[in-house]
Every structure is written in C-alpha cells, then in structure tokens.
Amino acid sequence: MKTDSYKALTNYIDLLLDAICVVDKDGRFEFVSASAERIFGYTSEEMLGRSMIELVHPDDRKRTLQTASEINNGVIKVDFENRYIRKDGQTVHLLWSARRSQTDQRRIAVARDITKIKQTEARQTALFAISEAAFAAEDLLALYRSIHQIITCLMPAQHFAIALLDNEHNKVHFPYSTIKSSIDEIDIAILCDEVIRSGETLLVIPDNQAEQPSALQKIVAGTMFNWLSVPLKSHQAIIGTLILQNDINKPTYSTMEIDVLEFVSTQIALAIERKQMLARLQQMALYDRLTGLPNRELFHDRMQSALARSRRDQGILALLYLDLDKFKQINDECGHSEGDLLLRQAAQRMQTCLRQTDTIARFGGDEFVILLEHIDNDSVVSQIAEKIRLSLQSSFTLINSQRQILPSIGIALFPRHGTDEQHLLRQADKAMYVVKKNGGNAVHFAD
C-alpha cells in the first residue's frame, strides 16, 4: 500500500467516529484518520512516524505487544481492549479491531473510544461491590479492607487510606491506612482537613504543586507521589476523605477515574456510616456503658460457649460473683459521679488481674461476675480471687476525694457446684452473701 493511496480514502474515512490506524512492521504509525486526533489528542502529523507502543498505557504495553505479534502472525482480532495515554495525560480506553495486511507487512486497525462505557461499567461494578461489602463485612475494619480492594480494581492506588473526622475532638484519624511516605500523619491530616473543609477533590501532581494553597505546597513539596483525596460525603455531612497515593512516574489520575471515585465515595460514606451505627448498637447491646465491660447478654453468650467447651474437654471453670462493700456510702458521701468514677477504675483494676481469655462482666450497680476457664484446681481460683480482692485495697483517686472500696467474692465451680449457668450463678451469689454476712472483704467457695 502506498501512502498516496490513503489520500483517496480519507475523504470518506475521516467521517468515521472510530479512528483508523495503520502501523508499519516496526510498529510506527504510518496513517491515522482524522478521528485519531479526537481520541489520542495528537494531530496526525504528531502521530505519524511515532512508535505506537510509546502511547500505550505502561500497564498495558506487554499485553499489547503480545497481541500485535499474534496479529502479525495472521490472527484477526476484533475485541482487543487496552488503554492509551492522550497528549493531555488522560487515559483513554480503546476497543480495537485489527488485522495484518499480508502484502504490505502492516497492521491495519480500527480504534473505538469506549472510555464512557468503561466509566459506566466501573461505576456500576463498584456500587454493587460496595453494597455487597457493606452487607458482608463483619466489622468496620473488614469494610475498610473491602473498600480498598474495590478501589484498587477501579484505579491504581499503590497506597490507600481512609481518614475520618472525629467530631468530638474535631480532628481526622486514620482507621485504615497503607500509606508509607516521607510525609507524616500530621501532614496528611492537613491535606485531609483541606478536603473536608472545602468539600472538593484534591489532586496533587508535580505539574500543579505550585497552584496549591501555600499550606499544602509546603507539605507536598518534593513528594515522590501523586496524591488524590476525595471527600466522603454522606447525606448529612462530610465524614472524612479517601486518600490514594501513586508513584509520580506512573500516569496521573484521569478525569474519568476521579469522576468514578467521586461517584462511589457517597456510597462508601453511607456504607461506613451504616456500619458505624451498627457497631455502636452492638456495643450498646453487649457492653456496659459506664465501664465498657461485657454486660449480662454478652456474659450469657460467653458462658454458654465456655460451658460447652468444659463439658467437651471435661474441664473445670469458675464463676466469681463480686459485690463491692458499702458502695452506697460513696454515692451518698461523695456524689454519684464520684461513684461512677470509682466503678470505672475498679473495673480496670480487676481486668488487669485476668487473662485475655477470661471474662469480667458488670451485672449492674456494684455487682460484677467473672468467668475463668481452663482451671486446674481450687487453689488457682483462690489465688485469682485474692489477687482481685487485693487489687481493690489501695485507695482510688477520685475527682474530689480518695476512697477505698472492698469486695465480697463468692465462687462456684463447674461441675462441682452446678452444671448450668443459672445454677452456678445462684451458688456463687449465695457464697458471696455468706461473705457479706460475715463482714465482707473476703472470698468464699460455694458449699
């Protein structure tokens, strides 16, 4: 095919929305139709003679060369997709139909710009994945991990973080972050503050560093990364930001990528809010608000599992029923808030006497129940109970006073004193009353 022979055709093919490209045996553009300028952003003069592969997105080059080689070997491709980097730096998604011209040793290909279709697909896929993740994730951390995965499928994000606004302390925190950079967390927080305050997406690349507000310029000066931060807008407010970080040698974030991220960020914000609400409800349903200890419901759950394990392993477990002595006096003499503080501090002290696998629950007022598993013998239980009793001996520093509190502790063992929860609780409670009757501040085993 002679270059002149294209001329007669161009009157017609320039009308096409798709671009026709011909590359020579070395992979250099030999002919491009008028649409190529719209798709690639380069004039045909700028493209002719240039190596095709140079314009291909770096991550798609290997695949593209493989396909080119298949076409050179006679395969006709009608469904090859790859990405090119336009002259303005934006990424364009293309669908190619290509074949070899046997006589001329050239590849003739028709490129269709499918960026918009890809954008719609990406939005829909991401929305579906986010709603699935919001439903399936067991907790907030699992949700954050899923969000990271979903975003990595949408666009390059070597590093990723979720920053959330802590309204109580009016500052951002990072419940999820893989960002490792010379910029420390405080500085990233300034970037996030800017995004939350303005409600606008922030893209920092080497070309626009100088256009950033001066506070940000100082932070990002000399950074080796492109930064993209998108506000997380729920229906109510901006709850935080998503932060993506990519090496500056990689292509910058495209308008399409930013648009998709902005679109899905609302769904992400809503999913996070819903999960936070669920976590709060779970916390309220299972934990005591004052001390943060498990409540009766959670204790019941743990007790059932522990009993099942002990029955299976023929193990011993111990139940300690603990009531503080003369706690009412503290409330009466120092006030309810001092009483609250003492309950919180006493709970902390008792917790430090236990192993991670043990459970201490607040049953209400000044009553606590402790579950100890894998007990070898009575004396181990006595030792732990004594340790708890002694931990409360030294006085508590409250806001306006120093007070001491002593406990009465009753103990029941599985299977010796009972084989179900109710029975064991009753036996431990009775043992605790024996201590109370005898003046308190002691430990007693059920009979």
Ligand SMILES: Nc1nc2c(ncn2[C@@H]2O[C@H](COP(=O)(O)OP(=O)(O)OP(=O)(O)O)[C@@H](O)[C@H]2O)c(=O)[nH]1
């Ligand atoms: N500060 C505070 N007090 C509470 C809370 N819940 C219950 N109380 C009070 O705790 C006290 C518990 O009562 P008791 O156990 O009968 O009083 P006590 O003085 O410890 O009596 P003995 O156990 O017989 O030594 C009551 O005065 C309750 O009002 C709470 O959340 N905070």
